[in-house]
Amino acid sequence: MVRTPLTPEERRRGERLGALLREARGGRSMIEIAASAGISAETLRKIETGRAPTPAFFTVAALAGALGLSMDEILTRCAPEPDAVPLAG
Template identity: 65%
Template sequence: MVRLPLTDAEVERGQRLGALLRRARGARSMLDTALDARVSPETLRKIESGRVATPAFPTIAAIADVLGLSLDEVWAEINRPDGGFQRPAPVRTVGARSGS
């Protein structure tokens, strides 16, 4: 199977994903994070460095879970035009009532 070259947008999203995961990991070791997510430390290193710009969904889901990130947060952050890290505001569901 031949992989098509990544687009510039895919490369940028991969870099933003890596930066997000590094920031979310904070002082926690890469080894502990990888082992808790059941991925290899090398895989996590490649994702954090942007070398793997389009990692598999289950891999990202596992890492996000270990880091306490929702997949909605990950998606919102990697698709921000400026790539800045910012926890999104809670989503209000249709029909939700405020405390009145």
């Protein structure tokens, strides 16, 4: 199976997700959060560093639960950037 290359926006969204997860994790260890979410620490590392920019929905939901984040907050913070709107003038 050939995977379609990610768009630049998909990569940026993955970077925003990784930053949000690192911020929410704070001083807690990657191993602690990964175990709580039922994923490997390596999977969490890949998501946090942007090497896995499009994790599965259930992985994101499990991480949200482990970190005390709402899915709404994740959506809001990781949503596509609005297109630049030219100013009239």
